[in-house]
Amino acid sequence: MKWKKYTIQTTTQAEDFISSMMADLGIEGVQIEDNVPLSNQDKEKMYIDILPELPPDEGIAYVSFFLDAEKEQEALLAQVKDGLEELRLFVELGAGTITQSETEDQDWINNWKKYFKSFAIEDILIKPTWEQETDAGNYRCVIEIDPGTSFGTGKHETTRLCIQQILKFIQPGDRVLDVGCGSGILSVVSLKLGAGEVTGTDIDPLCITASRDNMNVNHLSEKTGRFYQGNLIEDDRLRETVGNGYDIVTANILADVVIPLTPVIPDCLKPGGIYITSGIIDFKEEEVTAAIEAAGLKVLEAIHLGEWVSITAKKE
Template sequence: MKWSEICIHTTNEAIEPISNILHEAGASGVVIEDPSDLIQERESVFGEIYELNPEDYPEEGVYVKAYLAMNSFLGETVDEIKQAVNNLLLYDIDLGSNQITLSEVNEEEWATAWKKYYKPVKISEKFTITPTWEDYTPVSSDEIILELDPGMAFGTGTHPTTVLSIQALERFVSKGDMVIDVGSGSGVLSIASILLGAEQVFAYDLDDVAVKTTTINAKINKVDSKIQSKQNNLLNNVDFEADLIVSNILAEIILRFEKDAFRCLKPGGLFITSGIIKAKKDQVKDGLISAGFEILEVNQMEDWISIIARKK
């Protein structure tokens, strides 16, 4: 089978919503080519990134790439993608140059393209994320291995927003906790929560593909008995209280359910938010404070922000 590689030249801010658009259009996964990956200091501390060619990267902004089957509907699909991306401007999302290009690849090249971008990476003090096809031996007794298949996943779990979320979970998840993951995507944060000792995770996502992906990745990591993955719009109709809520999602979306997050937390419960571009930091902080939260921490990695808040 022949495949078409679609490449969207955009900004860091637009990575998550564009990735979601591509998945909804039928892409099995996305590749992010961010020039900051070439110079990231954390490579020497938390692991290596393999086979990165500077010529593959833009001078500014990022490339978001996906693979679509070449069939009679391809032109229509690409037009729908372009329209959906342009509609992001309605949410004040900076699209940068917003250049979209197509190129043809065969199936063998497509498979190789995935695997050369995805190797085991140690993203925090405890966690190493590794693809299912890679043999990896832990280097320490307390290292936690989290397996993902990017052919099914919403990213590979190594984006700064995910790293910030997992680093926060490492510090704040307690044994026996009940956790809610809002916008679960690949399920990486749900799985990490269980591996850190949480007793139960309710993973919600509006996209049924994400619900299935979370379920599959939970089974891969042998934690599916403790993760309930369900299609749901944010926290609508959720009527119980959790110890911790985590959400790696756009700032604009966080500000649609901060009051529900407060309602769905036990007193003293924590709300870990990520996916926030630096320019939206104060907006999200103000929204959380207005909902009744106390801001405990604001953390940053590259241009991304994570905020940890507590229900008073």
């Protein structure tokens, strides 16, 4: 299906007013692009591991909406333009210009797939589900991943660092807790490397679905993996459900989430258990290290890849 995309150049002050006006006209769903820095509360709610670096906020915003390209839309567009002029009476609208382009459903759903190719981390081959398997015999195991709408192809530096540490510390039969499981890639890798069972948590319900789907894709028994939506930092009931006595806990999230998460981790680990963190930008390393030590865990090592850091600790 073809769509016409209309983009309004406006101000950050006006973007919510425009979105409301669109909803009143029956336009479902808008896309807002701006460079407004995220608050700490916003960061905690984000469903991706790594936040993009944004240019300076100059107060400019772009509000886009999509209309069926096969239908006549002149009357609705006229209503949008009238609505913009009404908004000018009480909010700074900026340019208020509308530009038009055309797209298709498949642009949104499938185009990104051409950038996700098979790759290896040590002797593990990670491949997208839509690629044919090649040279599988040369690898210890093959992991198939379809990230869907969740974060986690495994190719990002932070995930690579986590997988390297899992390879180093995992033992046959280990119980693994994957906090912020995303696509479930760390859970799948752990099971393929011999873990007895995994438990995953994420605040995004789509990540729970993706994790379960990737378990199935890799022919892993549902009995070996449990996945729960929720915030382990705040939800006492979730922590009770997840339980304790884990051999390994992984947290490939963000430094600003790892820091408040860390105090609850010792209760999840058994004595001698390993805590593997990642998603840590290098200038946050000392802050995360301090949080880990304050929680009573012993830092074993910090490894780096590019500007990213993974810190591994132990419950003594």
